[in-house]
Each structure stands twice: as C-alpha cells, then as structure tokens.
Amino acid sequence: MGTMDEPDKPRAQLTIRDLAARLGVSKTTVSNAFSRPDQLSAELRDRVLAAARAAGYAGPDAMARMLRTRRAGAIGVILPESLPFALDDPVAGELFKGIADACEERRLGLLVVPGGTHAADPSTVGQVAVDGFIAYALPRGSRRLEAALARNVPTVVVDEPRLPGVATVAVDNASGARDLARHLVGLGHRRFGIVAMRFQTDGYTGPVTRERVSASIYECAVARFDGYAAALGEAGIDIAAVPLYECAHSDEAHGAQAAGYLLGLEERPTAILAMTDRLAIGVMGAARAARLHVPRDLSVAGFDDIAAAAHARPALTTVRQELRLKGYAAARLLLDAPQGTDPASAPAAADEFSLPIELVVRRSTGPAPRR
Amino acid sequence: MGTMDEPDKPRAQLTIRDLAARLGVSKTTVSNAFSRPDQLSAELRDRVLAAARAAGYAGPDAMARMLRTRRAGAIGVILPESLPFALDDPVAGELFKGIADACEERRLGLLVVPGGTHAADPSTVGQVAVDGFIAYALPRGSRRLEAALARNVPTVVVDEPRLPGVATVAVDNASGARDLARHLVGLGHRRFGIVAMRFQTDGYTGPVTRERVSASIYECAVARFDGYAAALGEAGIDIAAVPLYECAHSDEAHGAQAAGYLLGLEERPTAILAMTDRLAIGVMGAARAARLHVPRDLSVAGFDDIAAAAHARPALTTVRQELRLKGYAAARLLLDAPQGTDPASAPAAADEFSLPIELVVRRSTGPAPRR
DNA sequence: GGTTCTGACTGGACCGGTCAAGAACAAGGC
C-alpha cells in the first residue's frame, strides 16, 4: 500500500455541490436526501446516499449547516475554574451529570468553555458554537459571563451571580445555613468557628474579617455566611467575635488547615460550620489528628450533602441540595426557553428557579460539651 | 429609561455589515477591527469597537467565522457510555483531565458528544463543530467512531479499538496484566479467579467461557485477559479451568458480585485478578464481608492505579498507568497532527503511541495460604 | 378538455463572516 501513493488525489473535501453535479441533480436535492427524506422519492434518495458513500462524502458539513440553521447542537458550560478542578469537585461533578442528562435527552453536545488560567479572558466564550450557556458559580462581574450575555444567546446562571433578567437556578443558601446553625445552637453550642469558601479570587487562605465578607464577589459564600450569622444572632451570639477562616479552594486539605487554626484558638470552638462538605471532612480529619472526638468534643457540619458526606466517619451533618437535579433544571430551563424570540420580550417568566434544600442531621453533630 | 421603549427596535442580531454601513466603512474593516488589529489604524479600530459596543454587537458570529476559517475551536470527545457514567469513573475522569489540560493550553473547547442510550446513533457525531475527535475505549465496529473517521477530521483513539492508519494512544495491557499475574504466581498462588470488565455490549454479568473472550469486541479486556493467561500458562496452570466472571460495568458493586461467585466456588481461589481497580476494591469489600482476610486468605489485584487504589484498606496491588498523561498525550497528538494536510499523506508518523506502565505492589497481595 | 391539485425537483438568495487582491495616497530613495 505504501507505494500506491496517488499524490494528485483530490481529497479536498467533497461538497454537496460536487455530489449534485456528479449525479446531475440540484444541490437542494442532495441536501434533502440527507436532511429531509420526505422531500424526494425514496428511489432518488437511495441513489444519492449510495453515491455519497461511494465518493466518501460523510454528510453535510456541520459548520455550514449551523450557520444556515443557526443551531449549534451543543450547549456551553462556563466554569469558575478549569475543567480538571471541576472534575475533582463532587459538587460540580453532580451538576455536570444533571446537565449531561438533559443534553443526552435532547441529543445535544456539551461544550466546556476553556477556563483555567485564562479565566479572565472572555474571548473564547465568543468563539464557540453553542445554542446557549450555563454559567456555574461565577464571581460577580465575571467577564466571561458578560461575554456570554452579550452574545445574545440564552443563558442560565447556576447559583451565582444573580443578575436582573438572567434566568438563575439556585437554592436558598441563607436559609439552609440558618437552619443548620440553629440546629447547632439547639444542641447548646455557643462557641462557633466558621470555615468559609473563598470570598475573592485572590487565592487567599486564612482568617478574615467581616469586611471581607461584605466585599465578597461570591454571593453563595456570603449567603451562607449570612445564614449562619442570622441563626447565631438569634441566639445572642456576637457574630463579630466568631472566628472565620477563608479557604481559597474547597477541599479536604484546606479544611484541615482551617481546623488547625480554629482548634488552636484560645477559645476553642465546640462547633465548626464548614461551607462545604469537603471542607467539613477536612476539619474532621484534623480534629481526629488532634485527638478530638467528633461529635463528643467537637461538632462539625458541612453543606451540599455530597456522597462522601454520608460515608464519612462519623457521617456528616449537612444541608442537602439536589445537585444533579440542579444541573438538569438549568439545562431544561435553557433548552425550553422561548426559542428565537427576542430575549428582552419575555421577561415575564420567572427568572429565578429555586430548588429545595433540606437539613440532614447525621452523627457529626451532637450536644455541646459542658464547660 | 423604562418609558423609552422603542418597540420596533430591530433587535435582530446585528451583523458585521450593519455595523460597517453605520460607520461608513467596509465589512472587512470591521472584521479586521475584531480579528486583525494590525490591519487598520488604531484610531479607526477604536471607533469601530466603540460603535460595536454602543450598538450591542458582541463580535463576529462564531458559526460564520468557523465556516470561513474552517476551525471550530473545540475538540470532540466520544465516550463509550453517557457522560454521567464517565464522570463516575475515575479512570475516565483522569483521562478527561489530561485532555482538558491540553485544551486549556490551547484555549480550545472540549465538546462531549452525546452518547447515552443513543450510543448506537452516529448522527450526532456528524453534527458537531469540532477540529478533531478523541475516541475513548470504544468497542470494535463502533458506528460513532466510523462516523468520526468518515468526517475526515483528525481523530485519535485512546485505548481501543486499534485501527490501521488511525492514531492511537494506549498502554501495553497484555504485558501489564502478565507482570501482575507473574507477581502472584511468584507468591505461590495456583488457584486464581478472574474478574473481567465487559466483553460485549449486551450488559451481561456473570461467569463466562473463553469463547466469549475470543469473540469480544473490547480489545483492552481481551489484552488483559491474554496477559493473565500468558503468565498462568507459563506457570503450568490450565487457563481454561480458571473461573472467569464478567462484569457489565466496572464498579465496586459488580466487583463484589463477582467475588460472591468466585469465593463460593468449590475450589476457592487464593488470588483474584480484577481487570480494574474498582472491581478489585469491590472484591475486597466482599471478601471482608465473607470474613476473609486480604491478603492472608486471599490476594486481590487491580489495574489502572486510580487514587482510590492507594487509599484502599489494604492498599491495592495494581498496574499503574498514567491516565492523565494519556489524555494529555491524546490531545496533543490530535492538535499537533499535520494540519490541513491530506490525512492519508502522512502515515509515516507512528500511529501508535504507547505509554509506560508499571507494576505497583502494595498490601493486597501476599503469599498464597498453604493448603 | 380545461382546471386544479399533488408530488418531485430546481434556482438562487441567504446565513455572517474572512481573505486575497487591488486602489488610493503618502512617504522615502535615487
């Protein structure tokens, strides 16, 4: 075979026109043979298809078809960080599954917009061919989200940021956090510590003040904080005095680090509120390492109820949200949006879609140790 | 502002031409303002960009640009199953990360082609706009892979199936499996059981014969089996007599189920070779439930060395492969392929890219129990 | 036999850009 090279073989991609010429029919007919079988006789259609196969023509060019039909057959996902990070995060993973569920129902592709170190660069958002975007947990003022919105293509935001006129799927983080904190207050706890997810994009990890919370560009984190604060306030606890540790990334290592700080404080907390389950699991690991028994010596609670929460030892008290459903709902909201209509003409539909949450009490929280 | 509604405002997507007309310049100039700044004076460029912003024009239409430039800015991934399944599988997850690493380096999107229950339907493969495909662990004769190949766009296969002229990134499964089985033989084991991943797409789970292996459309599974068989053969063990249990899906539950079968056999194996780590971990779970101590009563080995393998109790003996690197290599192979040249003209480059593997001996394998 | 209808196929505008080639004009070199 090696010697049979035909250097002049015109492999230049065949077009529908070439095929039409070859068959002596019109372009339209060839197009119809592929895309609208009812528009020509079965006999001719077979002939066209056979000729196409023989010529090595694989069907209408995707890009040209998209341009004409204005449908890309894919939806875009914009993530706060790079995809590898998201793949390590069970919360994003579940969300992804939900989105994928909807995509596969509709036979749509799922296109992850590159983020990574270039997350600040919105240009790629404008370059991809999609029928809509799902923007997940982006900071307020995200350039990429702005770019997506500017494209005038249906866009659904998951979690944050909430923008007027932009469809959003979220949960009531504040009330979830409040319920959780109330649960701990009810168990007699008075000395709390809070392990927060990031409030800024600066990569800072360490103790922070409430000013940083107020200035945060991450609404979810703020809402959860506010929920805690509300419950503690009700109990007459001075929220300003509650130690607060921010973690740049939501993983066990950061949670352990935060616990290291909180458990080393003079007034050691008897209960730690972690804003995510992974942080909470990290806290429990550190507590164990410090010879503290959970929940006897220390109560720990998370948020999200990822699979690992139920498997943790002890099983983690947390706030359950239906992450997969959230992804599915977001995608459906996107896909069922009034197609082709002026996006500004249909703001009647509620642009806020709220999913239920539920306090899940497990073994990681218990009565406050006396004294 | 609210009352200033202009109901006849032609929100119909602005084009480059509209903008050009509005500014009294040519289409090309507007296009250049966005895509080739060096082609016009900075002053005019600023004017164009400002006008665009004012008019709500977000930049050149992605589809039209793609059609003209013939670049989609994304690479397609074809998975053996649906994306949600892949997201649950750490092997696919790591691979994904590697692919994503390469995509983000190049600022490319990552488009997952819908699979799911429609995996047999190759049409979506032809509808998406991509610059190339990565096909992962597809069964021989996959219609979707055929469709990708027919599109005449660069395509790289990961693991399987190996096809002449198609670039492939894989590992030497047979020799990895052989080394692993030799390790167990060296520990004195003579009675083996094999837990296999699927050989067919029929969803069957249960004991199978070697005929089914020979007829398999999954080359990886066959290679691993052959590797085991080679090592056991060397040791004079009759491979035909070694019990073989096929699992439709590679997860702990199936592994446990397989173990249930194998451990219930009259001639109970002293060593179980599982074709994936998750299956192996499932086997260990079942062994524990059956009050068998690993590795004292039973040795268990896996394949792939996922993160969970090192964390398992006991830590799992397995064959390490660099999954993330595999994904990265596949993507680089795809992206660095001679662009635009006739795919048939450059078969000089090795179309087989083999990654190293390594036997990792941990605590789950030990000397065969005497008697 | 004339009209209407139906089914099968065609012509050409259009989707919204990019790009090679060229025009217009100023500056520089000899």
Place this chain on the structure above:
DNA sequence: GCCTTGTTCTTGACCGGTCCAGTCAGAACC
C-alpha cells in the same frame, strides 16, 4: 521626478450548506 515601498481601507469571491418560491409533469376532478 519617478519608481518603490508601505499603510490603510475596499471590493468581491468564497466557505458549504438550507430553504423559500417556483417549475413541470402527471393525476384527479367535473
């Protein structure tokens, strides 16, 4: 003064399809 060079912008073809508005033949109807 003329030719070259360069910069800046324009013209018009092209990317590869889809789809609307026909044309044309034959069947059906009265």
